Amino acid sequence: MKPSHIATAVSTLIQIRQPTFLWGPPGIGKSQVVRQTADAMGLELIDIRAILLDPVDLRGIPRIGDDGTSTWCAPSFLPRSGTGVLFLDELNAAPPLVQAACYQLVLDRRLGEYTLPEGWAIIAAGNREQDRAVTHRMPSALANRFVHIDFSVDHEEWLTWAEAHDIAPEVTSFIRFRPKLLHDFDPERADKAFPSPRSWEFVSRLMGGGMEKSMLSELVAGTVGKGAAAEFCGYVTIRHQLPDPESILSAPNLVDVPTDPAVLFALCEMLALSADSGTMDALLTFASRLPDEFSVLLIREAARANNRIVETDGFARWAEDHAEVLM
Known part of the structure; x- marks a missing residue:
């Protein structure tokens, strides 16, 4: 699932308080999507790196009360009120005993005497076993407590x-x-x-x-x-090493058109940044001299840089002439 779809799915799962696990290779932005989704929903995010925890860090330390019975002192990083997302990053990289400590928290929203506030959702993330990152096989009892989403790059x-x-x-x-x-x-x-x-x-x-x-x-x-x-x-x-875009825009019929695809690609990307209503005619003139795929690239990137150009007559004529390529 690509990032925009994941963000939509995660926001829905947060609203219904359904624990979710994001899987994907290193460096693709799993943590970033969770953070951005929480920010977009106006929710607090508590990021817990499970790999750095010992089992006692989650459950807390026992304390003997005045009546002689022991109670568990939950850690300060667990939320006590409000709304938000409890993010257990790198959960499957944590030692098995730490993962076991998450069982009750994930399913029952409790950990000893601690109760996760009603307004909080649990999201976890980790690398896949085939990525050969530091991972421990997630016990089936814990895995069954999550909705699992595979993260892909787009x-x-x-x-x-x-x-x-x-x-x-x-x-x-x-x-x-x-x-x-x-x-x-x-x-x-x-x-x-x-x-x-x-x-x-x-x-x-x-x-x-x-x-x-x-x-x-x-x-x-x-x-x-x-x-x-x-x-x-x-x-x-x-x-x-490409020429100044101004020289191309001032004489779009006279500039030599490169033949190297890499040079053409770089040239289109650079020219697109100059797009506005005043340069549109020159851009279209130069685009008409390019192979179709690079003509489309230039005008598409120009529209991305300045979407007002799509309202010009020149753009309408170009789109009509390139209808087959755009379909």
Whole structure:
């Protein structure tokens, strides 16, 4: 299930207080979706890293009362009132005894003398066993207490998120060019670094660090792996060698059209950022000189950058001429 569908499903499951478990490989944004969903619903989020807990950390420490009987002092991080989401991250990476301590909390919403407030829902997440991350097989008794959702990566949704979170344009344009490299994780490989939504966000931060090219290349390789880094750095080099968009927009009939697909892709991504009502005619003129797939790419990305252009007569004519491609 892709992130937008997961967010919708999780919000519904939160409302009916149904415990939910999100499964997926490392670095794809499971925790982020839970946090964003809670924020969108105006709910408090308590993020508990189950892998860091001992069994006693959840149940609490026993205390002898005045009458000689013992009671359990629940930990302070468990909620006492209000509404929110109790997020048990990396639950299946926790030792079996910690998972066992979650049985009662997940199913009965109780833990010894502690009771989870009515307004709180439980969401858990973890990596799959085939990802070869640190995991312990979840006991069937605990697994049966959850609705299980498999998390998949969708590059279009990630790009929408990236544009709203100021991810470097070099990164977003590269992912549009090589969408399969948004997440390329193979548990059989021994690589310490691999491409993932999380690691590309790290690359975006590196792009704004002002480092020299050789150092930047090494750091990118240490973030997304050598193969993806080589492709990315090569793409960035091409992108930075492209002509000024103003020269293309001022003479769209005279500029030579590149033949290299990578150069064309980078050029379309860069030109799209210049889209407005004043440049639309020039963009359409240049788009008419491109192969159909790149003409569609240029105008689609221009509309993404400035959706007001879809109201222009020029866009209407272009859409009519390219109706077969757009269908």
